[in-house]
Amino acid sequence: MTAFRAPPKHHEGPVEWVRVHLFDGVFNSILTLLVVALLAWAIPPLANWVFIDAVWHGSTREACEGATGACWPYIGARIGQIVYGFYDFNERWRADVVFAFGAVGLAWLVIPGLPRKGWVGGILLTVYPLVAFVLLSGGWFGLPIVSTERWGGLLLTLVVAAVGIVASLPVGVILALGRKSELPVVRALCVAFIEIWRGVPMITVLFAASSLLPLFLPDGLEFDKLLRALIAIALFNAAYMAEVVRAGLQALPKGQTEGAAALGLGYWRATVFIVLPQALRTVLPGIVNNMISMFKDTSLVTIIGFFDLMGTIQAGATDLEWASPNVAVTGYIFAALIYWAFCFSMSRYSARLEEQLAEGERR
């Protein structure tokens, strides 16, 4: 005989929450105490360094002399360079306009419920790059020319990332289609292309772009150094994009292509109207994740001598006018915050897309 027992009491309240989530058993209690000890050991010195012992006022190196914390005046003094590089001071408004339009366009795409996303996306991919190019490099409509050597800072990082992303998507789609093609020669070429790029480190590709590409072009045909790097980055990233897209192509039920064929659509029409819209939709989160790694990888152009965000910060860290360990770390932390803000928001967006797609799949 079992005795009747009252149902277990439903506990609530903060004390109960702490018991269940932090002190559930001996092991968990020890773990909690260890983590608390770790945080107590690490956070106060860190907070001290970043806020309390940090120098907040001043505009020269002297302000930070002898300080035992971050040197924020350095960021204040260098913010122009960190954002624009050596872009001519009087022309910086052009970069601002490009930033502003890009930001508005992206916000339009990301904020749910706004109309005509297709149009905005189309403009961002076609008209916007052209306008941005004309505005940034100048030479038309009376705008003074600003050579790409003067582009730098966050501006250059965003240009490299945007070009890499926009250019690698179509190339990646073509490569992915080629890899699934029924023509053996095309398939072999695409497989070789994708695997070679994916097999080598990006820095060797950038080296190749800066020292090999000029060799393979006819005498006299000079390529802008930035353009060479951009081509390398776009092709490199296209190989990774191709693998993302291929996953989408493989996930598509065979009935879709068969249905398209039954309707009398040829290969190209079936691909453009039936296969790609569905395949790209399913791998949208993967594409955004790819953009994140691409965005981080733009920092590699520092190694081949560009002054992107990373390069500007690194130049500042070794700059005699400011150089001190605190200044270097302050710069790294500031750059890390910028990179993190971009990448983290992209990863949140990707996670949201994933949820929305999963929602559509649920019946």
Place this chain on the structure above:
Amino acid sequence: MAERLRHVWWRDTHWRSILAQGLVLVALAAIAAWLAHNAADALTRRHVASGFGFLEHTAGFSISQTLIDYSEEMSYGRTLWVGLLNTLLVSAISIVLSTILGFVIGIGRLSSNWLVAKLCTVYIETLRNIPLLLQILFWYFGVLATLPVPRESATLGHWLVLNNRGVYVPEVMFQRGWQVVAFVSILGIVGAALVRRWAARRQQLTGERPATWWATLLLVVGLPIATLLAMGVPFSLSLPELAGFQYEGGLSINPELAGMTVALSIYTAAYIAEIVRAGLLSVARGQREAAEALGLTRGRVLRLVLIPQAMRVIIPPLASEYLSLTKNSSLAIAIGYPDLVSVFAGTVLNQTGQAIEILSITMAIYLALSLITSGLMNWYNYAHRAEGIA
């Protein structure tokens, strides 16, 4: 009435595909020929030698860390090996460290302990979203370079010494007769494994598992210790000691290697943690519930039920993560760690100017590493495919 199409060869898909592919090949060959012509032209104009003869020439520069015998009089070919071995060294150490850290954090993120789970989430979301290059520069210029001079080193007794010349740890020195101890220890482990197999067979046959812990203890711990004492302890520890202005003795890790290892391990661990988490989540919930219903403790549920099943999902992406770690180690050039890219595609390229040959060799080596890894992975997937599970 539709007009009947006459059958002509250019409408035949078979011929059309051959024609299309032929055109692609001809176009590619033409482009390749054009590029080769330009390159040959450029090389003669710039008076750059070509061919792989330079590999025999004297290098004439020194390398700060060499795993094999190397001096300035040796050849460029030798520097290639030095660089490759340094790449493999930093990758191997980082792979071990990032795997340990990654598993701890990945499991921690799924912990029922709120604080642990949140801490692991913050770790992953922070480190994954900051470029690796920035992290390498931070550890090298921001942390390791700001460590005190050797005289004021941060020390943990003689076990760990940190200063701006690098990291020092005790080194185990092997004396005469250590091979015997090593051999006996291996024998002990093999013996213990045999005992376990015997016990497992007994369990299969009779349903009763004989106690093996004492035999295991004896074979794995007792036997080696007895041999060690019998041989008169053929090991000694070399501890780092301050001698004048620098430390001597012990195993010294230069700041470049230390910076690369720390940055690569910490960065990659965030990715491995996500792979581990996805793997653990992929195991059907019923498995865990059934294991708990059988009364297994939390640790055993993880060790005996969840991890073995999760491994099948974890291993393939883990291997490609190791591969990208190895490729990422090429960022060593930013802080001057003498890896393959830094030594060969950096210094040697600048000295000889033979960009085509050097970059081809460098890329081919990385490509070979990739192909070997993916070959092993295909073999693993084939050997461990889930049979009977749809």
